[in-house]
Amino acid sequence: MIPGAFDYHRPKSVAEAIALLNDLGDDARPIAGGHSLIPMMKMRLASPSHLVDLRGLADLAFIRAEGGEVVIGAMTTQHQVIASADLAARLPLLRETALQIADPQIRYLGTIGGNVANGDPGNDMPAVMMCLDAQYEVQGQGGSRRVAAREFYQGAYFTALEPGELVTAIRIPVPPAGHKAAYEKLKRKIGDYAIAAAAVLLEVSGGKITRASIALTNVGETPLLADAASDLLVGQAPDKALCKKAGQAAAAIAAPASDARGPVAYRRQMAGIMTERALIRALGL
Amino acid sequence: MPLDNAPEGKRKFNVVGTRPLRPDGIDKVTGRAKFGADASAPGQLVGRILRSPHAHAIIRKIDTSKAEKLPGVKAVITRDDFPDHTGGSGGLYDTLCNVMAREKAFYEGHAVAAVAATSASIARQALKLIKVDYEVLPHVTDVDEAMKPGAPLLHKDMFTDGVDPKPKKPSNIARRFEFGHGDVEAGFKKADIIVERSFKTEAAHQGYIEPHAALASMGPDGSAELWCCTQGHYMVRDVCSQLLGIDIARLRVTQSEIGGGFGGKTTVFIEPVALALARKANRPVKVVMTREEVFKASGPTASTSIDIKIGVTKDGLITAADGVFRYQGGPFQGCSPAEFGAMSAFAQFHLDNVRAVAYDVVCNRPKTISYRAPGAPMANFAVESVIEELAHKLGMEPIDFRIKNAAREGTKSSYGPVYGPIGLGATLEAAKNHPHFKAPLGPNQGRGMAAGFWFNFGGQSCVTLNIPVDGSITVSVGSPDIGGSRAAMCMMVAEEMGIPYDHVRAIIADTSALGYNDVTDGSRTTFATGMACILAARDAIKKLCARAAATWGIPEDAVKWENGYAKPAGPNAGDFAPLSLKEIAEASPGTGGPIAGHHEFSADGAGVSFATHICDVEVDPETGRSSIVRYTVIQDAGKAVHPSYVEGQFQGGAVQGIGWALNEEYIYGKDGRLQNAGFLDYRIPVCSDLPMIDTQILEIPNPGHPYGVRGVGETSIVPPLAAIANAVANATGVRFTQIPLSPPRVLKGIEEAKKAGGRKAA
Numbered sequence A: 001m002i003p004g005a006f007d008y009h010r011p012k013s014v015a016e017a018i019a020l021l022n023d024l025g026d027d028a029r030p031i032a033g034g035h036s037l038i039p040m041m042k043m044r045l046a047s048p049s050h051l052v053d054l055r056g057l058a059d060l061a062f063i064r065a066e067g068g069e070v071v072i073g074a075m076t077t078q079h080q081v082i083a084s085a086d087l088a089a090r091l092p093l094l095r096e097t098a099l100q101i102a103d104p105q106i107r108y109l110g111t112i113g114g115n116v117a118n119g120d121p122g123n124d125m126p127a128v129m130m131c132l133d134a135q136y137e138v139q140g141q142g143g144s145r146r147v148a149a150r151e152f153y154q155g156a157y158f159t160a161l162e163p164g165e166l167v168t169a170i171r172i173p174v175p176p177a178g179h180k181a182a183y184e185k186l187k188r189k190i191g192d193y194a195i196a197a198a199a200v201l202l203e204v205s206g207g208k209i210t211r212a213s214i215a216l217t218n219v220g221e222t223p224l225l226a227d228a229a230s231d232l233l234v235g236q237a238p239d240k241a242l243c244k245k246a247g248q249a250a251a252a253i254a255a256p257a258s259d260a261r262g263p264v265a266y267r268r269q270m271a272g273i274m275t276e277r278a279l280i281r282a283l284g285l
Numbered sequence B: 001m002p003l004d005n006a007p008e009g010k011r012k013f014n015v016v017g018t019r020p021l022r023p024d025g026i027d028k029v030t031g032r033a034k035f036g037a038d039a040s041a042p043g044q045l046v047g048r049i050l051r052s053p054h055a056h057a058i059i060r061k062i063d064t065s066k067a068e069k070l071p072g073v074k075a076v077i078t079r080d081d082f083p084d085h086t087g088g089s090g091g092l093y094d095t096l097c098n099v100m101a102r103e104k105a106f107y108e109g110h111a112v113a114a115v116a117a118t119s120a121s122i123a124r125q126a127l128k129l130i131k132v133d134y135e136v137l138p139h140v141t142d143v144d145e146a147m148k149p150g151a152p153l154l155h156k157d158m159f160t161d162g163v164d165p166k167p168k169k170p171s172n173i174a175r176r177f178e179f180g181h182g183d184v185e186a187g188f189k190k191a192d193i194i195v196e197r198s199f200k201t202e203a204a205h206q207g208y209i210e211p212h213a214a215l216a217s218m219g220p221d222g223s224a225e226l227w228c229c230t231q232g233h234y235m236v237r238d239v240c241s242q243l244l245g246i247d248i249a250r251l252r253v254t255q256s257e258i259g260g261g262f263g264g265k266t267t268v269f270i271e272p273v274a275l276a277l278a279r280k281a282n283r284p285v286k287v288v289m290t291r292e293e294v295f296k297a298s299g300p301t302a303s304t305s306i307d308i309k310i311g312v313t314k315d316g317l318i319t320a321a322d323g324v325f326r327y328q329g330g331p332f333q334g335c336s337p338a339e340f341g342a343m344s345a346f347a348q349f350h351l352d353n354v355r356a357v358a359y360d361v362v363c364n365r366p367k368t369i370s371y372r373a374p375g376a377p378m379a380n381f382a383v384e385s386v387i388e389e390l391a392h393k394l395g396m397e398p399i400d401f402r403i404k405n406a407a408r409e410g411t412k413s414s415y416g417p418v419y420g421p422i423g424l425g426a427t428l429e430a431a432k433n434h435p436h437f438k439a440p441l442g443p444n445q446g447r448g449m450a451a452g453f454w455f456n457f458g459g460q461s462c463v464t465l466n467i468p469v470d471g472s473i474t475v476s477v478g479s480p481d482i483g484g485s486r487a488a489m490c491m492m493v494a495e496e497m498g499i500p501y502d503h504v505r506a507i508i509a510d511t512s513a514l515g516y517n518d519v520t521d522g523s524r525t526t527f528a529t530g531m532a533c534i535l536a537a538r539d540a541i542k543k544l545c546a547r548a549a550a551t552w553g554i555p556e557d558a559v560k561w562e563n564g565y566a567k568p569a570g571p572n573a574g575d576f577a578p579l580s581l582k583e584i585a586e587a588s589p590g591t592g593g594p595i596a597g598h599h600e601f602s603a604d605g606a607g608v609s610f611a612t613h614i615c616d617v618e619v620d621p622e623t624g625r626s627s628i629v630r631y632t633v634i635q636d637a638g639k640a641v642h643p644s645y646v647e648g649q650f651q652g653g654a655v656q657g658i659g660w661a662l663n664e665e666y667i668y669g670k671d672g673r674l675q676n677a678g679f680l681d682y683r684i685p686v687c688s689d690l691p692m693i694d695t696q697i698l699e700i701p702n703p704g705h706p707y708g709v710r711g712v713g714e715t716s717i718v719p720p721l722a723a724i725a726n727a728v729a730n731a732t733g734v735r736f737t738q739i740p741l742s743p744p745r746v747l748k749g750i751e752e753a754k755k756a757g758g759r760k761a762a
């Protein structure tokens, strides 16, 4: 439970941080809130020789509207996400999700950038970002690029980030007013990672579902986009039976590990139940 | 000197029963309080312990030569530094084997060597340089497995005690106990309905927030000092000095502020190691456990396997109760609370025929130690589950069934003694009349209840009370304050002296300042040490009255003490103006010197304690997750000295029981290693997981205490496991016989019952 030795760096700008990461090479890791990385270091699942602390990059902590998008700086804390009235109005799903992450102490420090960049299937924000079809702004020595959340996650702790790159912001297309969304998370107790969780986003018009997206947390190596489940919703009139069917379709793609949270079959079944419940709640059924 | 106001149970109190501010509150919230790890000494070294990665292994050889050569390492110790001063068997020898492994490592985390170095990183490096040659042996961590013939044997010389004739083959069963009276076979013949079930409970940890910590120093002359967080510094002194082979009087132990104990700090783990390191290094050494070490190498409670059989007549009278209680207590005999489990299991009933057989079993797990009412919650879970099931079978309200069979004054208890005045019936009646009992339930909710018992303990206490010249009072006690006892001590002294609470200050004296005090356990401190405080105050009052008598020139017995004043009484009444405590204290240098009160004794008469808990649980039928919706604790406190602290004890016990019932468990891998040695995966409940725990204090005075006090700290953890399991059974229609009620287990039970079409047991 004691991390290995490391050197500590505290750059003042994004450019400086990226330069440092590139100079120091593979053994350097950025650290944001530290609430995923430090536990991993303590368990020796990570042993970086250099930590590049991003907390000096004050310009990465912001929430702003740009056209039809909301842009959130990577160093925005989960607490700031919860506290933003603008987000609560335009993207209530984010606040709802952030409130289910860990506990207040952790949310004061943990950042949204760290949460999405971490690559731990237990993190809650990645599935929500996939569900919302967000884009990550990624900056490296060669410049910046955008990566869709849906393409970002490649395996447990493997993401599309190249060494030396940072996530600087998250761009989320704001769904039209009146959209329906929910995040349902089953956990053993307050402050725990999900046994299984599901994020849903829906639009309904003329009594029919016109758009649907569903993503799952902690039931696979990566967050999972449940396409088949959302496809079977589109064009249908919402009812509980439909939600159940979609839940079953979502469960079908779940591939959780067996751990202290429960055996495989149980967690897969729970992915379905969480999906079904999120849909029912979002649709007000 | 008429001190005793007639029947004391009915006495009117001025201070006792009020709710003054706790004396340790400000220090604790401002960080001024000094806990175990907060002490430092000049030249102090960091001590760290090397622990076995194996659940069971012979230690062939330990090579410390490389570690010793590492610059900064000042001492390396192994079993060779702990020569046996204990006589080679018995509990003290087992403690020796536990603090530093000898022939074998008996569990993952068992200490095998330790180092003291100038820094933590050097100490860690040194541990890596110690080479231990292990011969890994097959292991066993499950109590039922451990009892099977052919199970891996922990001790070749363990022949079950308490069995006649003594077995010739060794086993992992250290001892068999039997309690009870009457004839259970005959009793079952009279029964119309019999329910028989088997139960299992997993080990839980006390989960105190403060890890064990000790700072030791030892001079070349063998005199030593130790600062540590413990529930009993006299116990630490006596055990450590015997293990190290020094005179008891040479070791002075100071108890730090304590961040929770719940029974887990009633023995030694790192303290003898810190002392041995300090002796070898000739420098002070501080050892602080990590959380992982706390889980793996301190003492959780036992895991158990229990069979219960109870028979009743059609009209709801219990004809016989029978139980087998198998408790594993880690690798050594006498550590599991099997005996207490069996003794307490049926204690809440009036029974003509009862038998409780217990087996104390050894396993490759850490040496267990007390956890709040040790042994009772698991037994209560099994018994009160069967009671609930019987009530349903009888078509009787479970509470009426319990009331009908409840133990009362004059009942011969299932463990032997005949009860004096007890509060069980009162708690059951109060439960029946409580608004919670009749409140409507929502969908998927069930209500459960259970009644629980704990013995309570008295024991040795020694108290000194000093009155400086300004008339304020210091009470020195030797009982660590783990649940608010300092406030209670001050209140009882203030009550006796007739002065305000805030004129009295209680401190926990070190072992050199007072005679022996038993460990703060068995809910004994407010009862026993509190009584010593009352008697020490009375001793001081006698002396104060004598000083007044001398001042006035009248006989001592012509002075009475009233509301903080010495007053002339009898024929002299009104002759002299009363003298206040302060006036007598001020004059004391000229009237005979300092005034102190003192009392030392071994307290008998700890009144037994009963509680009834009601709880509503909502079970999510699709996920199996249970949430506690409402919870009420009703318990007899005898007399609540500080009601807020009493309520805190009721709530704390209930919450720990809730954690144990729903989430907490030691999870072992096939390799015998603990899978969840941290709070991330060993989930204790936090406030946001819980509703407010309602409490109701009943006061059925204990005749064994001048104010009627009974211990309250432990009983409250006894009923929750059963109350919750009964609530879950009533919510789901499924009887669960295994703790914890984790969501996957509950969902499986619900689904299997659905398939089977109705009520069943899982």
Ligand SMILES: Cc1cc2nc3c(=O)[nH]c(=O)nc-3n(C[C@H](O)[C@H](O)[C@H](O)COP(=O)(O)OP(=O)(O)OC[C@H]3O[C@@H](n4cnc5c(N)ncnc54)[C@H](O)[C@@H]3O)c2cc1C
Residues within 6 Å of the ligand: A029, A030, A031, A032, A033, A034, A035, A036, A037, A038, A039, A054, A074, A075, A100, A101, A102, A103, A106, A109, A110, A111, A112, A113, A114, A115, A117, A118, A122, A123, A124, A125, A161, A165, A166, A167, A168, A191, A192, A193, A194, B680
């Ligand atoms: C007890 C506990 C419970 C928790 N429960 C939950 C939970 O229920 N749900 C949940 O989602 N999370 C949970 N967390 C994790 C928490 O939310 C973390 O704060 C979050 O996952 C990571 O954010 P951070 O800022 O702390 O990142 P850090 O720990 O600092 O970093 C995490 C990883 O991301 C990398 N990184 C950080 N920032 C960037 C960036 N801008 N660009 C590129 N890489 C970056 C780091 O190098 C590191 O590899 C829990 C944590 C704890 C300790």
